[in-house]
Amino acid sequence: MNKIINILKPTGMTSHDVVSCVRRTLNMKKVGHTGTLDPDAAGVLPICLGRATKVSELILNKDKSYICELTLGIETDTYDSSGTILYRNDDLNIEESKIREAFKSQEGEINQMPPVYSALKVNGQKMCDLARKGKADSIDIKPRKVNIKKIEILNISNNKITFYVKCSKGTYVRSICHDIGEYLNCGGHMSFLLRNSSGKFNLDNAITLEELEDLKNNGHLEDHLYDVDYVLDNLDAVDLKPSAQKYYTNGGVIDSRRFNIKESKNSDAENYLVRVYCENIFIGVGKILKDNNTMTLKSDKLFI
Numbered sequence: 595m596n597k598i599i600n601i602l603k604p605t606g607m608t609s610h611d612v613v614s615c616v617r618r619t620l621n622m623k624k625v626g627h628t629g630t631l632d633p634d635a636a637g638v639l640p641i642c643l644g645r646a647t648k649v650s651e652l653i654l655n656k657d658k659s660y661i662c663e664l665t666l667g668i669e670t671d672t673y674d675s676s677g678t679i680l681y682r683n684d685d686l687n688i689e690e691s692k693i694r695e696a697f698k699s700q701e702g703e704i705n706q707m708p709p710v711y712s713a714l715k716v717n718g719q720k721m722c723d724l725a726r727k728g729k730a731d732s733i734d735i736k737p738r739k740v741n742i743k744k745i746e747i748l749n750i751s752n753n754k755i756t757f758y759v760k761c762s763k764g765t766y767v768r769s770i771c772h773d774i775g776e777y778l779n780c781g782g783h784m785s786f787l788l789r790n791s792s793g794k795f796n797l798d799n800a801i802t803l804e805e806l807e808d809l810k811n812n813g814h815l816e817d818h819l820y821d822v823d824y825v826l827d828n829l830d831a832v833d834l835k836p837s838a839q840k841y842y843t844n845g846g847v848i849d850s851r852r853f854n855i856k857e858s859k860n861s862d863a864e865n866y867l868v869r870v871y872c873e874n875i876f877i878g879v880g881k882i883l884k885d886n887n888t889m890t891l892k893s894d895k896l897f898i
Contacts, residue, residue, distance in 0.1 A: 595622065596644040596897055597819035598653075602800035603631050603639040603789075612803065616641050619807050628653040629763075629792060630713055634676055637789030638800050646822050648895040649879065652867075653825050656793030657743065659760040662784060664771040666753040669781030672711040673768035681781045686753050688778055693755065694747065696777040700770050701745055705737040707773075708766050740765040754785070794825055822897060823869050823876040831856040832880060832891060834872040842870075843877070843898065848891040855882075867894060 603612050609627045617625045626647040628640045637660070642650045667686050670677030711722045721735070741762035749756040759767060768784045775782020790797055801809070801818055809815040834842055838852040855868070870880040870891070878896040882889060 595620070595819070596646045596822065598646050598822065598825060599641050599643065599806070599819055600795040600800045601639045601641050601806065602797070602802050603636055604802070605634055605636045608633050609639060612639055613641065615803050616643075616806065619803070619810060626650050629658070631789055632674065632768075632787065634674055635787035635789065637787075638792045638795050638797060639789070640792055640795045640825075643819075645897055648897075649822055649826065652879075653793055655763050656825075657760060657762055658765075658792045659744075659758065659790040660767050661748070661786075661788045661790055662757055662759060662767050662771065663786035664755045664757065664774060664782050665785040666755065666775060666778065666780050666782045668783055669772070669775055670783045672783075673709045673766075673772040674784045674787075677711065677783070683780050686780055688780065690750060692778060693750065693774075696774045697745055697747055697757065699777055700774065701742050703739060703741050706740045706766065706769050707735060707737045709768050709772070710735060712766065738764055742770070745770070756786075758790075794827070821876065826869050826879065829879070830858055830866070830868045830882070832868045832870050832882075834870055834877070834891070836873060839872045839877070842880075842891070842893055843896060845893060847883075850889040850891075853891050 599616070601612055601616065603609065609630045613625050613627050617623065620643065622643060624644050624647055626642050628642060628650045631637060631639050640653055642653070665675070666688070667683040668679055669681040670679055708721075713720050713722060715721070742759060742765065743762070744758070744760040746758045747755060748758055759770065761767075767787055771782050771784040806815070809818060833854045833856050834848070835852045838848050842848050856871075864884050866882050868880050868882055868891070869876065870878050870893075877898045879894045880891050881894045882891055
């Protein structure tokens, strides 16, 4: 079974907990998630099964969207409600225009400082592990460039602000909340997070872990499994000639006379990944290599 399934992660579980549960339910060893969702967060968590784990990194690179609640006036060390309170301000009097200005400051390409309580590694060690050992002050945290493609306030109720955000890979919504609190000089933390979507997967096509077990027992699981190429539609499609398939799957480099580009979105790029088909059957991800006037195709990930 080399497929992808969209799980609705509940709060209180780590992403690894979800993977372990799917592994047990489906009796499979090779299972992996496509981007960590914090234990206190819920929502879309695509899970790769079997050889589909080979493309987990490609799914991880997709944009994600969230519904989040920011609580102003309380700052925590983890930037969310699970952490220790560092600062509290119960006397808030912030104009709505100032709040909207703070949100505007988070839009577009920004340099974001990740939370010290995160799975990012410094010298081979997770920052969160170092922080729990009391070494937070010794960690050299570097800002990362992220793209906040859309951020929209949905509701303001006293010190709680609900908002929608669509962002690039690597964005910490906790940091958005923390940074808005700093901008307003009152502190703030993330008090709720729901991941709406991850690439093509959304809440509408997500299933719970309980539903997964029922579907498996009732023989209807297939209806909720997605082919690997379903999530790779941003890549060009290449049609490999049948006579070249064996040579290609054995690691050979194929010249342009033995394949046709069916869908071209990245034709100006020098080297780029493509979906590879042979007689309309998806066989893997390949790489187009350009050198002067020549174009060749080499296998990157095989699924046959």
